[in-house]
Amino acid sequence: MDANKFVDSLTAPPIRWDEVLCPYCGGEVVWTSNREIYGREYGNGRCYLCTECGACVGVHDNGKGKGSRRALGLLATPEMRKMKQKCHARFDAVWHTHKRSRAACYRQLAKLMGISVRQCHFGYFNLADLNRAYQIMAPFHWYEEKLKKVGA
Numbered sequence: 001m002d003a004n005k006f007v008d009s010l011t012a013p014p015i016r017w018d019e020v021l022c023p024y025c026g027g028e029v030v031w032t033s034n035r036e037i038y039g040r041e042y043g044n045g046r047c048y049l050c051t052e053c054g055a056c057v058g059v060h061d062n063g064k065g066k067g068s069r070r071a072l073g074l075l076a077t078p079e080m081r082k083m084k085q086k087c088h089a090r091f092d093a094v095w096h097t098h099k100r101s102r103a104a105c106y107r108q109l110a111k112l113m114g115i116s117v118r119q120c121h122f123g124y125f126n127l128a129d130l131n132r133a134y135q136i137m138a139p140f141h142w143y144e145e146k147l148k149k150v151g152a
Contacts, residue, residue: 007074010124011116014071017048017057024077027052031069034058043067050075057123073123083130084122090137091122100143108143112136 007023017029027050034047037056046067049056055075062068076084091109095102110120113133125133136142 007126009119009126009129010074010121011119014057014073014124016069017071017075018069022050022053022055022075024055024075025050025053029055029075031059048075054078056081073121074126076123077127080127080130083127083134084125087122087125087130087133087137090134090142094143105143109133109136112142 016031018031020029021027022029029048029050032047032049033041033045034043034056035041035045036049037047037054043058044061044065044067046059047056048059048071055077057075058072059067060070060072074080091105094100095105100108106120107117110117113120113129113136122130122133
């Protein structure tokens with residue numbers, strides 16, 4: 001399955017995925033317990049899940065410890081989920097060690113990718129942009145270097 005063939009990275013907050021068909025396989029997307037993915041509930045316990053191909057995305061908390069219907073980003077295929085984890089490993093290592101604030105890291109990554117800070121969220125990225133972000137964050141000091149935009 002080529003995730004990039006069907007969906008672009010988001011430029012605005014995501015839609016309610018249960019109101020459209022899965023962009024990867026055309027299957028039905030349901031709002032359900034994330035137990036369907038992980039075997040037990042995590043976080044607020046809710047997600048969107050394609051009943052055909054298993055693409056999924058978590059949802060924001062509704063402020064009362066329960067999941068809202070507001071998706072955290074794109075439906076993600078297994079390959080996209082792996083790349084998001086790899087991107088977060090590189091990204092989080094910087095701000096968790098206090099080398100830079102999380103906001104400063106997102107500003108720098110957005111600048112290097114040539115996108116707005118508002119669009120700079122791993123959950124908003126398609127597979128191509130996840131791969132591009134991962135490449136950008138490969139240099140040891142990506143968060144402070146003035147690098148050329150990669151693959152823009």
